[in-house]
Amino acid sequence: MQIAKSLQQIQSSYIREILEAASNPNVISLAGGLPNDATFPMDIIKPAMAKLGEELAIFQYGDTAGYGPLLDHLYTRYQLPANQKAMITTGSQQGLDLIARAYIDPQDCVVMEAPSYLGAMQVFGLCQANIVTVEQNKQGPDIEALEQCFISNAPKLFYSVPDFHNPTGVCWSLATRKAVAALCEKYSVTLVEDAPYRELRFSGETLPMASSFCPDHSIVLRSFSKIAAPGLRIGMVSGKESLIQPLIKVKQGADLHSSVPMQALLLELLNNDSFAQCLENNTALYRDRYNKMAEELEKHLPNGCELTQVEGGMFVWVKVPQCDTFALAKSLLAEGVAVVPSDVFYPPSAAKSSALRLNFTNCSPFDLDIAIQKIGQVLRTQC
Amino acid sequence: MQIAKSLQQIQSSYIREILEAASNPNVISLAGGLPNDATFPMDIIKPAMAKLGEELAIFQYGDTAGYGPLLDHLYTRYQLPANQKAMITTGSQQGLDLIARAYIDPQDCVVMEAPSYLGAMQVFGLCQANIVTVEQNKQGPDIEALEQCFISNAPKLFYSVPDFHNPTGVCWSLATRKAVAALCEKYSVTLVEDAPYRELRFSGETLPMASSFCPDHSIVLRSFSKIAAPGLRIGMVSGKESLIQPLIKVKQGADLHSSVPMQALLLELLNNDSFAQCLENNTALYRDRYNKMAEELEKHLPNGCELTQVEGGMFVWVKVPQCDTFALAKSLLAEGVAVVPSDVFYPPSAAKSSALRLNFTNCSPFDLDIAIQKIGQVLRTQC
Numbered sequence: 001m002q003i004a005k006s007l008q009q010i011q012s013s014y015i016r017e018i019l020e021a022a023s024n025p026n027v028i029s030l031a032g033g034l035p036n037d038a039t040f041p042m043d044i045i046k047p048a049m050a051k052l053g054e055e056l057a058i059f060q061y062g063d064t065a066g067y068g069p070l071l072d073h074l075y076t077r078y079q080l081p082a083n084q085k086a087m088i089t090t091g092s093q094q095g096l097d098l099i100a101r102a103y104i105d106p107q108d109c110v111v112m113e114a115p116s117y118l119g120a121m122q123v124f125g126l127c128q129a130n131i132v133t134v135e136q137n138k139q140g141p142d143i144e145a146l147e148q149c150f151i152s153n154a155p156k157l158f159y160s161v162p163d164f165h166n167p168t169g170v171c172w173s174l175a176t177r178k179a180v181a182a183l184c185e186k187y188s189v190t191l192v193e194d195a196p197y198r199e200l201r202f203s204g205e206t207l208p209m210a211s212s213f214c215p216d217h218s219i220v221l222r223s224f225s226k227i228a229a230p231g232l233r234i235g236m237v238s239g240k241e242s243l244i245q246p247l248i249k250v251k252q253g254a255d256l257h258s259s260v261p262m263q264a265l266l267l268e269l270l271n272n273d274s275f276a277q278c279l280e281n282n283t284a285l286y287r288d289r290y291n292k293m294a295e296e297l298e299k300h301l302p303n304g305c306e307l308t309q310v311e312g313g314m315f316v317w318v319k320v321p322q323c324d325t326f327a328l329a330k331s332l333l334a335e336g337v338a339v340v341p342s343d344v345f346y347p348p349s350a351a352k353s354s355a356l357r358l359n360f361t362n363c364s365p366f367d368l369d370i371a372i373q374k375i376g377q378v379l380r381t382q383c
Numbered sequence: 384m385q386i387a388k389s390l391q392q393i394q395s396s397y398i399r400e401i402l403e404a405a406s407n408p409n410v411i412s413l414a415g416g417l418p419n420d421a422t423f424p425m426d427i428i429k430p431a432m433a434k435l436g437e438e439l440a441i442f443q444y445g446d447t448a449g450y451g452p453l454l455d456h457l458y459t460r461y462q463l464p465a466n467q468k469a470m471i472t473t474g475s476q477q478g479l480d481l482i483a484r485a486y487i488d489p490q491d492c493v494v495m496e497a498p499s500y501l502g503a504m505q506v507f508g509l510c511q512a513n514i515v516t517v518e519q520n521k522q523g524p525d526i527e528a529l530e531q532c533f534i535s536n537a538p539k540l541f542y543s544v545p546d547f548h549n550p551t552g553v554c555w556s557l558a559t560r561k562a563v564a565a566l567c568e569k570y571s572v573t574l575v576e577d578a579p580y581r582e583l584r585f586s587g588e589t590l591p592m593a594s595s596f597c598p599d600h601s602i603v604l605r606s607f608s609k610i611a612a613p614g615l616r617i618g619m620v621s622g623k624e625s626l627i628q629p630l631i632k633v634k635q636g637a638d639l640h641s642s643v644p645m646q647a648l649l650l651e652l653l654n655n656d657s658f659a660q661c662l663e664n665n666t667a668l669y670r671d672r673y674n675k676m677a678e679e680l681e682k683h684l685p686n687g688c689e690l691t692q693v694e695g696g697m698f699v700w701v702k703v704p705q706c707d708t709f710a711l712a713k714s715l716l717a718e719g720v721a722v723v724p725s726d727v728f729y730p731p732s733a734a735k736s737s738a739l740r741l742n743f744t745n746c747s748p749f750d751l752d753i754a755i756q757k758i759g760q761v762l763r764t765q766c
Binding site: 252 | 613
């Protein structure tokens with residue numbers, strides 16, 4: 001049976017190949033985006049699971065929009081405006097997929113920063129969107145280029161990760177957040193603010209969400225994979241009610257609703273007094289790992305390579321002299337270190353900067369040491 | 384923001400409206416498709432949840448295809464041929480959605496029996512498929528009409544529910560299963576066999592799956608919502624590896640993977656020695672409820688109405704004299720009884736028979752008594 005045209009355009013995911021290679025126990029992986037399982041709040045999960053095993057009602061079919069008590073909690077927790085609606089999704093990846101399916105026709109324009117999150121490119125690619133990119137600088141997207149892009153392309157959506165961007169780790173400045181929101185309002189572009197790493201800040205000050213400056217022209221995606229545990233597959237999408245209703249319609253056909261016991265488990269976690277402390281421990285651990293990685297990179301990176309400093313999240317972006325980054329990643333893999341080459345984070349047509357994305361959350365300090373030394377060695381010979 | 388063209392064609396789901404009305408505590412609902420929560424294996428779930436709360440690894444990201452130990456179990460349980468692959472889905476509804484997204488381009492032809500499962504019509508509608516229907520008789524689809532349809536339309540898929548069809552409860556005869564499989568092989572049509580009710584047989588003999596007669600031209604959807612619990616949202620799709628690989632690719636963008644703790648919970652259930660007994664109790668309960676409903680219908684149905692006998696599943700189909708079945712369902716709702724009118728189970732272009740779908744699994748015998756009496760009264764005055 002011939003596969004659908006939309007799928008014929010999707011190339012086999014290089015990152016999957018790397019992740020497979022990375023599961024080899026002899027490879028040190030800085031490639032994936034796994035939270036450190038030491039951060040999972042097992043002390044809350046264990047009694048919560050036992051308790052939920054007695055709650056008959058959560059094992060029945062649930063509402064498509066989500067488990068009522070969890071939604072109530074989230075409306076309050078995130079102080080959603082009265083005209084906004086929230087829906088629970090099977091991970092925030094599903095929220096993104098539902099947005100694409102509900103709003104994007106083939107050839108509709110979607111704007112992203114370059115580089116950008118691979119999973120978003122896949123989802124918009126599957127809807128045959130026309131993906132247009134805008135360059136990212138240290139403050140976020142280049143605002144002039146973004147306005148020109150909005151004028152030239154009349155996009156439906158601007159997909160963004162303002163807090164600790166994947167892959168670059170960039171955190172948008174306050175001025176950029178306001179400017180992007182103003183442009184979205186001016187040109188009637190919906191800002192999709194994907195915020196999976198927002199709560200993983202380990203230095204500097206939390207900034208208001210970009211969407212808070214254009215609440216009626218935005219959809220927010222929240223993930224609980226990084227602050228609770230990813231295995232649950234629970235995310236959340238919110239925005240003006242008229243923007244969310246079509247997503248509920250698509251979700252009904254997509255999976256009816258997300259697992260109710262997992263929604264109830266998340267509620268138990270969020271309601272637990274010690275959850276805030278778990279989150280602090282989480283960011284403290286990631287701060288240590290980041291500092292360790294930054295320190296080792298300072299020692300071992302040859303001239304011409306540059307680490308972009310970050311204040312949170314899970315990744316750093318190491319700029320390297322212009323080269324074939326796939327070949328570089330393969331050389332590193334041969335030395336037992338898995339990284340993600342920058343090229344995968346750009347759509348085929350975009351201009352690409354050479355860099356490596358390194359994950360610092362899921363690798364022991366000991367392995368980090370070895371991995372960064374090897375990266376230094378390979379970079380010195382190859383670049 | 385303008386919604387996608389595919390979604391503009393999806394009408395607001397009448398069944399959702401009915402289900403909402405049915406949640407009024409003064410309404411007796413025979414409308415939904417809820418399993419009876421007395422069948423949920425809570426005696427196994429409770430200790431299993433407590434045990435799983437200690438398993439750190441199941442809270443990390445998992446594989447897109449599914450949790451390895453569960454997949455291993457299912458390969459054995461369902462004795463899948465060596466060239467077949469299985470994937471876990473977020474409910475079998477997701478399996479159906481992934482099939483549509485991976486294989487159906489706008490205007491591709493998909494064949495169904497008429498009447499047919501609403502959720503399947505929605506999913507194929509969202510892919511802008513050309514849905515063509517074939518009439519169903521007491522043995523399953525009309526084989527001559529099906530062959531003519533395959534010849535005229537060269538469909539990609541034939542979507543079917545051979546065991547205790549939703550909405551009619553019809554169970555395909557052995558001859559029909561073989562004949563359909565032969566046609567699928569002859570005309571290179573992929574048989575999608577949706578089997579959510581297969582294990583809910585309370586009389587007669589289990590027949591081989593239709594797909595077992597054309598294993599290389601079929602995809603099977605299995606649900607654990609009816610034999611375990613629907614809140615988990617765990618289903619399964621299987622077929623020849625080359626047919627399943629594209630689904631894995633789409634699932635990666637759709638939700639990365641299904642909840643791992645819920646997959647691990649299902650494995651605990653299936654591995655438990657008392658699970659088989661739970662399933663027996665389940666079908667025994669449904670047999671009693673069905674017998675009760677059939678008995679009451681015999682008493683109260685006026686002439687010109689006809690109950691189709693069933694040997695399992697969750698629904699019966701009551702044929703009524705040709706009428707506006709929406710109006711009939713509304714009159715019943717005004718009397719405090721929710722049912723689903725036959726019209727919703729047909730695509731707009733199909734010839735429609737007048738009937739009501741009644742669910743017998745989730746209503747007490749006391750309420751069943753009252754509901755069927757009222758149905759009898761309303762039918763006597765309206766038909």
